Amino acid sequence: MEQTTIRSNPLPIPNKVTQKVASGSPNIGQPMNSSYENQWMLSEEHRVPVRKQFEESKEDANKTKDIPKKPKDTPEAPRKSQKDMTKAERRLMQEQQRMEKQQRLNAGLPKSAKKAAEIEPKKPVVAATVNQDDKAKKTQKTQKIQENDVPWLLHLDTPKRPDSSTLDLHPAVLTLGLYFSEFKIVGSNARCVAMLETFSKASVLFTLEQLLYVSPSDATFSRHIQKHLDPQIAYLLSTRPMSLSMRECIRWLKKEMSDIVEEDPPLSDDDARHRLMDRIEHFIRERITMADRLIVQYGLQKIQDGEVILTYGKSSVVESLLLEAKKKGIEFKVIVVDSRPLFEGKHLIRRLVAAGIDCSYHLLSSVYVALRSVTKVLMGAHALLNNGAVYSRIGSAMVAMAASDKQIPVMICCETYKFVNRTQVDSFVMNEIGNPDALVNTKPTYNANHLDQPTSDVSVLTSWREQPNLRLLNLLYDVTPSKYITLVVTEVGLIPCTSAPVIWREYNEEFGKRE
Known part of the structure; x- marks a missing residue:
């Protein structure tokens, strides 16, 4: 007899030959579940394709729509639970x-x-x-405003007019907010000093009549002063976005106020008030004023006779360094590069020319022409980031890259209080947007080379907001990568920009500011 080899089926798949069901089984005639696994386990005759099942469910749904609604008098059928429902x-x-x-x-x-x-x-x-x-009216207004906005920079704060109707704020804070919003106080050092001195006044003098600020009867001065200064800080933040150095100063100020609260035994109101004023004065003197003097002393080592120094914009510490070098008898020339709309370099070149320094003035568009005879580039900074990049006024990155292209060393003068624990690789993640109308020159230009053609009385960009495809962008800061910076002059010495996180960590450990 021939032996029949029976192939064992590794999977218990039922088929016509091997499936044997007892006649008394209760599963006979019962539908199987419609899950994918059970459908796959069925034979090909009983298997329902997924597409066909989806079409049947759509037909069932259409049928249910055609069914007329029951009258209100008839009782509704009990609602099925989701377990009892089919997939359709x-x-x-x-x-x-x-x-x-x-x-x-x-x-x-x-x-x-x-x-x-x-x-x-x-x-x-x-x-x-x-x-x-x-x-509808609001959407129309926002559409008109957003037509001229850059769509990929809507996350940045737009310039705002300060609300001077707030009566519960200190008058000095209201005045400072107006100065910030109108760019009458510019520069990171000037803004930080003005803000700290204003907070010192707000913590001592409460009204214009020089009345002392008195805390409520149910709280001491040390515990209520932070609650008193919080709306002042929020108001300044609403008038103009704070620079990174100002945020570091506010973080330090809040740490000092919390240290006053933790004093044991607790300080009286007068002692706490004088302690806070003394700490603010000490910070301005040690971290800003004395730091600038030390930077000037270290920077003099890098200025020699016969050098041509290029600077961009106006930095208070760079101005002090150049004036001190002139007092020391060093003979050098200065090229000031400037840009719109603030033209800060004009104020710097007036001071340098008055001191007897040989100067020349260029716009940012002609920076490569200015770099022909330059031996060193000297600039300030608004902040030094944790990755060694410099956060400074718009155009600084262009000057640094152009100087690096010409193999000219770039020196940055920066105080250590401007070192921030923040990493940023571009100028679009965080920045400040200025008023785009400041870029529009509404005055007609006179062209002497075309006397036969009369000049227009209206500038080309006067009605730029009515042009749907025209957008003006006025960014105030940019980021200069560390590879374009030769060294950084600080009050602790001449350091590479990559040492910024080490110094930031050391100062946090010393002053107890680590978070």
């Missing part, structure tokens, strides 16, 4: 819930059906139409 029924229910939620959102109601049911009967029809008209 569950999908239909989810689709209905999604459509109802979308209708509620379009009507201005909350997502939740329960909250919408509470709000809907109370909401009058007239108010809805008024709200829709207000929304």
Whole structure:
């Protein structure tokens, strides 16, 4: 007899030959579950394709739509639980819930059906139409404003006019906010000193009549002063975004106020007030004034006779360094590169020329022409980031890259209080946007080379907001990568820019500011 080899099936897949079901089995005639696993386990005759099953569910849904609604008198059938529903029924229910939620959102109601049911009967029809008209007007205004905005920089703060109607703020803080918003106080050192001195006045003098600031009866001065200064800080932040160095000063100030609270035994109100004033004066003297003098002393080592130094914009510490070098009898020339719209270099070149320094003036567009005879580039900084990059006024990166292209050393003068624990590789993650109208020259230009053609009385960019495809961008800062910077002059010495995180860590350990 021939031996028949029986091949063992590794998977218990039922088929016509091997499937044997007992006649008394209760599974006979019962439908199987419609899960993918059970469908795959069925034979090919009983297997239903997924596409066909989806089409059947759509047909079932369409049939349910055609069924007429039951009258209100007839009792509704008990609602099935989701476990008892088929896949098609569950999908239909989810689709209905999604459509109802979308209708509620379009009507201005909350997502939740329960909250919408509470709000809907109370909401009058007239108010809805008024709200829709207000929304339409607001959207039209925002569309007009956003037409001239750069779409990929909408996350940055736009320039705002300070709200001077706030009466619970100190008058010195209101004045300082106006100065900041109108760019009457510029430069990181000047802004930080003005802010700290104003906070010192706000913590001591409460009104214009020189009355002492008195804390409430249920709180001491040391515990209430931070609550008193918080709205002052928020107001300055609303008038103009704070620079990174100002944020470091505020962080230090809050740490000092918390140290006063933790004093044991607790200080009296007068002692706490004098302690806070003394700490602010000490910070300005040690970290800004004395630091600038030390930077000048270290920077003099790098200035020799016959050098041509290029600087960009106006930096207070660079100005002090150049004036001190002239007093020491060093003979050198200075090239000041400037840019719109602030033209800070004009103020610097007036001071240098008055001191007897040989100077020349260039715009940023002609920086490569100015670099022909330059031996050293000297610039200031608003902050030194943790990755060694310099955060400074817009155009600094262009000057540094052009000097690096010509193999000219670039020196940055920066105080250590401007070192921040922040890493930034471009100018678009965080920046400040100035008023774009400041870039528009509304005065007509006179061209002497074309006398036969009369000049226009109106500038070309006067009606730039009416041009739908024209956008003006006025960024105030940029980031200079560390590879374009030769060294940084600080009050602790001449260091490479990559040593910034080490110095930041050392100062945090010394002053107890580590977070």
